Amino acid sequence: MHRFLRLTILLAGMFVATGSHAAGQPFTGTEDQLGPEVPQPIEFPHNRHAGKGEVIDSGAQDPTQKYVGMEINCMYCHTYARRSMVSGIPPLRKCIGCHQSIESVREAPRIKKLFEYWEGTDGKDAQKPVPWLKVHDLPDFVRFNHERHIQRFYFQQGKVTQDEAGGNDGIREVCSYCHGDIAAKNATVARRQKPITMGWCANCHQKDHAVDATGTETARGPNDCFTCHK
Amino acid sequence: MSVSNLLENWSKYRHTHPLDDGGHADWNAYPSPIKWAMSIDLDACTGCNACSVACYAENNLPVVGKDKYAHGQAMHWMRIERYWGEPEKAIDEFDSAMNFQLVAQNFDVDQGAQFLPMLCQQCEAAPCETVCPVGATNHTEDGLNSQIYNRCIGSRYCSANCPYKVRYFNWYSYPDQEHAWPEPLNQQLNPDLTVRTKGVMEKCTFCKQRTYTARNDAKTEGREIRDEDVQTACQQACPTGAISFGNLFNPESTVAKQWSAQQVDLVKEKQDKDGTPDNKLRGYRILEELRPFPSIMYLERVRESAV
Structure with missing residues (x-):
């Protein structure tokens, strides 16, 4: 019985191995290779x-x-x-260095969030680095x-x-x-x-x-x- | 190193003699103009163990404790070997008397102990390299005997074949299982090299992280490696300056000057000076006759009686 089981597992394993070998592409970048999607604090473009x-x-x-x-x-x-x-x-200072004089995008949601890190909330946590x-x-x-x-x-x-x-x-x-x-x-x-x-x-x-x-x-x-x- | 590269360039990674395939003796043919080497002056060595401590700090070595030390599981990449008195005399006494007490009395205590800092000799034809079943240890272009922890499967064959016994095996998982660096000591770990895991072999790398940085800086600035660019941790800590380290292929380096002054040649298994009587040269390499072509030259201690 055990021997039969072992043989079955071996055959199944070989089948899977052959299948995955045939499907293997040279570094096209599968989802697994590209790593997980990381939720960044600001979606930086x-x-x-x-x-x-x-x-x-x-x-x-x-x-x-x-x-x-x-x-x-x-x-x-x-x-x-x-x-x-x-x-x-780059430190937050560098982002602000430019963005404080770019009025056109000052109200954009991402920039607003950036300035929240810079100015802090209620006078606290100002100039906190973006995590x-x-x-x-x-x-x-x-x-x-x-x-x-x-x-x-x-x-x-x-x-x-x-x-x-x-x-x-x-x-x-x-x-x-x-x-x-x-x-x-x-x-x-x-x-x-x-x-x-x-x-x-x-x-x-x-x-x-x-x-x-x-x-x-x-x-x-x-x-x-x-x-x-x- | 890919498998195909390993097979194609087998001879490059498996030296039998440094001269056989160009190797480091023929540095015009070799891509690298660097051969790291060391010389240790035993006359200057006081056996203070500062080098060993520095090595522990630099290379993330765990302190194993008394029990494991007694089992021979210490991880000292750099160790000080201690010898009392004249060995021949002691052995003679031991044979005739078979009395250890008597031998101890006859040790040449007036002269004090003799110390020998022992570390990986970075052999040009390293015995450890040829026996590794997975190619985890091989020769690098700058003349180091590399140890790749990821590739190592822990067969310990290399350690068995090492004539100097300078390879150390991780019997335990020191960071988590043995808590070798409890909080906050883990903050002192050197980020430039890994903390090795259980089941891999490790050994002195001639402070690879430092030589790597030195080579990198020299390359960016477009110049040759200078002597002052790199110091190993043991060399830096040595209070008497007994250790010097550098590029043997640079004739201006301290190491090259010392080697040539002592007429020690990298690719010879028996130095010319050995045959001549009354020579005043002090340079020798340990177990040279086994033909591993080690990269460390020791300078004999000058005994008072000899002067």
Whole structure:
């Protein structure tokens, strides 16, 4: 009886394994890989800030008039990305720094909420940081360095001067390798855009990338365990 | 390291001799111009254990307590070995007398104990690497003997094969089961490396988190690693400056100068100086004759009687 049961379980297991293997797609990003939907305190629109977005007036010279997005450089808010392991979440002060002089959206619900954090309620809890939740949360045993990637793909490859109109195409492209296209319409802060898994990282590390803007020399990312696993 | 890469570049990860496949001896062919190495001056070492304490603090090592220490389960990546007197003399006495009391009397106590800081020797042809069934320990491009905790399945084969016995196994889950860091001590844990879980092997990494940062900074600034860029925790804590650490391939580094002054060569299993009588050189590597090609050079203690 036991033997029969065991055989049945084995066969069932094999069937399931074969089925899942056939269904397995190369990193298309299933719901599971993209992580859970995170309820952020404020639904922050990345596309409005850093993206180009849709064209409003194609004839306009001023990019702020031309597109929905403001094309702010990612590193204006995520300051540490070029010089540290982490990119950093901007302090509330930085949000207010701009938004106190942007009267046009002052009454928008999200901005109102932002100012609630700044002004506090009944004179209490003023300037309290927005309790953002972590979306791109790597496990503790992984060492990821923003600085290395930004230096390599943004500065060394000369993407700084890519857009002569003063836009941020270069940095947006580099950030999008891992964070997805933040100019996309649904680019809020609730969920990852890419599966940040080891196989997904290794996929890119095993490819040749140009070393600088003009040369033909290429190099690969480090490929030994110890570089990322700590 | 993917499986395909592991299979294709098998020889790169499995050294038998550092010279066989380029390796660190041929650093023009090798992608990395870095080989981390150390030298420890036993004449300066006072056996104060500051290095060991610093290592505990830096590398999230649990203090296991008296009972587990007695069972040989201490997690000291950096330990001070203590030797009394002249070993040959003591052994002779022991053989003839079989009387431990007598031996103890004859120990050369006037000279005091001799101390030997023992840590992972980061061998170029490491015996531990070849025996790991899952490839959890392998050689990195900067000449370290890496230990990947996620990959380790705890077979402890590496520890059995290590001639220096510097690999330590997590018999317990120290953070939760053993409460090695009760509140608020968990706040002191170093975030730059993990707290290891039960059932994995661990060992000295030459303060990987520090060398990593130094390499990263040097790369951003577009320069070579300098000697002052990186210090290991033990080196930093040593009150007598007995430990020096750096890039062996940089001829300007302290370590490289010390190695060459003592005529110790990384890729030789028997140094030239060993054959010559009356040599005044003090540099040696422990168990060199086993051919693991260790990266730590010790400088012999100068005995009063020898001077």
